[in-house]
Amino acid sequence: MEKTYQPADIENRCYENWEASGFFAPTGKGKPYCIMIPPPNVTGTLHMGHAFQHTIMDALTRYHRMQGHNALWQPGTDHAGIATQMVVERQLEEAGQTRTGLGREAFLEKVWEWKNHSGNTISRQMRRMGDSVDWSRERFTMDEGLSRAVTEVFVRLYEEGLIYRGTRLVNWDPVLHTAVSDLEVISKEEDGHLWHFRYPLTSGDGYLVVATTRPETMLGDTAVAVHPDDERYRQLVGQTVRLPLADREIPIIADDYVDPEFGTGCVKITPAHDFNDYEIGLRHKLPQINIFTEGASISQNAPRPYQGLDRTEARRRVVADLDKLGLLEGIDDHKLMVPRGDRSGEIIEPFLTDQWFVKATELAGPAIEAVESGQIRFVPENWSKTYFEWMHNIQDWCISRQLWWGHRIPAWFDAAGNVYVGHDEADARARHSLDDTIPLHQDEDVLDTWFSSALWPFSTLGWPEQTPELKTFYPTTVLVTGFDIIFFWVARMIMMGLKFTGEVPFREVYITGLIRDHDGQKMSKSKGNVIDPLDLIDGIELEALLEKQTTGMMQPQLKSKIERATRKQFPDGIPEFGTDALRFTFAALASTGRDIRFDLNRVEGYRNFCNKLWNAARYVLMNVAPENSTAVRVDEYVPLSLPDRWIRSRLGKTIAAVQDHFGNYRFDLAAKALYEFTWNEYCDWYLELSKPALQDDSPEKPGTRRTLATVLEALLRCLHPVVPFITEEIWGKVAPVAGASGTSIMLQNFPSVDDFPADEQAETELAWLQAFILGVRQIRGEMDIAPNRRLPVLLRDLSGDDKRLLKAHSSRLTQLARIQSIEILDDDQEPPPSAMALMGGMKILVPMAGLIDVEAERQRLEKNRDRAQNNLGRTQGKLRNEQFMANAPPAVVDKERAKSAALEQEITQLNEQLARLDQL
């Protein structure tokens, strides 16, 4: 073995071997365990959030596979309609082509080409991460099978009246020329203005003042509204005003919606361009005048002078023209929420169009019930509130998109505009008894990508066919995803799953935190703070990293800023950490919080952990490998020493803890338990304790060798779900000497607590040993005595146990504490001036002669005494408190009594020793 762990060497080799051997496929035996991957955008790349979630899904899958479950981690990707279409359009643009120039069919060919080209990126990343997905079952939302599921669902929902087509106000992206769902609109506060306009009363005397943040929409006003109880305007209700510029007469109406306190208490009503106004318009049967085109310039429904103007230009002209007419009352600065498309970044227009909708309210009921009843459990539980919050206020879901890339809506129109829905054109005709002579054309639009994603848990398993996989793995076990897509995806999967399979799509939803950068910022391309997980695995030079951060930017003006930030954050680029270190980091960061700051130092720490494990294995192999000595016998009885018994007991408790934490999705605690056992117990203590026991003449040698190997072997299995590569590599070498066999660690059983039962006596005795060694080390450390200098040690006031344990373990003590000699003083023997450590009643003394500074020792003892004194004060305070004595459980009182006695003894001993120092 190499002296340090070199991850790159082994990781690729390992994975290829696993994959080629078919180890990722479900075994077909045992309890089904299934995780559906949240399908990433096929043309994208995996970011840190994916890497994080994949680590968790893979750890769970490997863990359950090792528990003997029939484990399936189902991989796949989605077609990401808008995002992908945008990318391909941009590529066309660079080549001097346009989507419309190419035509639908040719364009789609281009998209498929791009999909095939870039789709590999994700699978390459996943393989590098060690993801044990069943590649043979990989699915894509636009696959034939999944597309059939989409059509089936659409047709059935349509026939049940749960999908309808209608003219509604929707969120319209005027750049992408498509409707988007309300979830795809990001509203942010921006600086704007509030313009006050005068609308002259038709009756001739005076005017009303309305306020607006969007002056250009006044061209489509069809009313002015006031609050019905507003005394100022009550007598005007029913009258009309003359809409300036448009020169239309519009009514003054009364509606509760108006807040009389805000502005002037008069609101202009533009039903075709505002969601609230739209509702008011419906209530009052107002006309809807659509004054925009699909590109948000002024349409022919507006007065001629404004037609064709862009919306921002139209705004300037409207304001200027009103000003000219003396109708501009004033302009105030005003902060308002501006809705922008999450893809285009452009201001979204409420826009009146024909779209397809899902009646979400009807699907929501059972979906709410499924979580309320506990059929689906959110982890952490609190996220169910977010889910309920949204589900109780759910709006109909606009599912049509004016795009080309996606599932084309299975609806056909005749010349009269009648719509016929079916699985395909022939089916549509058959269902509606239309003969072939009637010309039909298919709806041009496609479905929202999330529509197909909502079917993912069952469409990937073959639905609508009743496949064996569906029967076995559905409902799936757990969904692992981020809180940012609870509405987009989780809720919709629950609704669709229940509707079409009658069962929940998953039993549990584990909601992960969001990976943020070191400063707590969300990682995004525009901030230039995204990290490719592969760059942490393989490392990357600063220059290459800068190049990566600043290419393909949407806002090139930020380049220098990003460069500076990158140089500051990663002055030397990123070193190679390896997959396992990254995975361990993700596991360790997976606590219950919802923001996770990614800290490079943590990765480094866990890289060191891998190296520690590697070297522990090196040590074990040096000592157990048959070529160095006789083979370790695992099949016959050998006596086990105290350290052997102790480490086995500790391992058993670690295994139990890890199982517990996996069950509760506390990967941070699992990682911590594994880290602490490996480093602080196995390496720091057991390996050190094994050294004297491995001397040739030691009777403990056989037991120690066996324990070294068997504990390491089991530890590797315990670690494997989190760090698959290094454990596989080491296991291959350790298993044979530990009496284990098999082709791969990933097919072994997870270690069992039963094989490593608790041994409380061994734990107590080893704790004594540790305390002794620590006592001596403390004196050595604080007195600055060289580590290689062997110390003479005197002991006083030993209990029977002390004597017994000392006798049994003096050689261990001598080695680990680097002791020259141990001498037991009788009670009447006056010890020489010494530094002292206390172990219960027993005193450990290190004679000072030439070694120890009296003043330093005095300070050390005083510090210890003061600390003890403080504690004693607190403890005695409690014991003097009658209420405490009366109300606290007896066990707690006893504990305080014992503590008090021990502290008193300690203080007495320390004071005596301090008095001795004074006499020097």
Next chain:
RNA sequence: AGGCGCGUAGCUCAGUGGUUAGAGCACUUGCUUGACAUGCAAGGGGUCGGUGGUUCAACUCCACUCGCGCCUACCA
């Protein structure tokens, strides 16, 4: 406006109604100890955001409060 979360060591974070509140990183001191300097040993560092309450006992439970953040819905 409503909902949710966070505030613990210099930094990133665990934590429990009753241990001396922990870890990693950083810091100080000493060490090339035959697995590992990606290491070993010892050490310093926190009135657990604030106030009040419940309790024999609060970092932990409750109320209020300050600060930060997120989500949903918004007053034109």
